[in-house]
Amino acid sequence: MSKEKFNYAKAYPSDYLRNLDLGGKVQTVTITDWRYCDETDIGKNGEPMEGIGIFLTKTEKLFVLNVTNYGTIEGLHGHDPEDWKGKKITIYPTTCRFGRDPKHPCIRIKNKDPETGKDPDILQ
Numbered sequence: 083m084s085k086e087k088f089n090y091a092k093a094y095p096s097d098y099l100r101n102l103d104l105g106g107k108v109q110t111v112t113i114t115d116w117r118y119c120d121e122t123d124i125g126k127n128g129e130p131m132e133g134i135g136i137f138l139t140k141t142e143k144l145f146v147l148n149v150t151n152y153g154t155i156e157g158l159h160g161h162d163p164e165d166w167k168g169k170k171i172t173i174y175p176t177t178c179r180f181g182r183d184p185k186h187p188c189i190r191i192k193n194k195d196p197e198t199g200k201d202p203d204i205l206q
Contacts, residue, residue, distance in 0.1 A: 098123075099138070099145040101175040101187035108174040110196045111138040113155075116163040119146060134163060138173075145173075145189070154191040157202025170196045 091102055115137040123131040123146065133152065135144040147155070159169045172192040180186035193202050 097143060098135075099141055099143040099189065101189055103141065103143065104173065104175040104189065106175060108172060108192075109140060110170055110172045111140050112168060112170050113138060113159075113166045115167060117144075136163070136166070138171075148188075150178075151189070151191050154193060154202060157193070158191075158195050158200070172196045 091100075113136050116134055117137075118134055119131040121130060123135070123144075125131050131146050133147055133149075135146040136155075138145055155163075155166060155171060158171065159166045172194070173189050174192065176188060176190050177185040178188040178190070180188070194200065195202075
């Protein structure tokens, strides 16, 4: 019987940024690049992921954006992900509704530009 404390991320590694990768902490990071999801990006359900992923400082993992997180960044930094490079966002672990699960672990992006304090522009 092991005395080692259980580590979910060690037992079930992922190439994608997940809620528990944040260690329960709010993190301000810089977007370094982006790419479209492709046939190599497979979700936990075995289906290909859609949309885009962004690369961030502080991690080598790809953060695949859902529509909500894309919209938050779009409001802060514009429609074109190419314009997001070098821009900061603040991410935090939380829960959200996913399918029938009302408390699915997820990552959200704060609705404030960490550099300017600006609220997102929803009319872009």
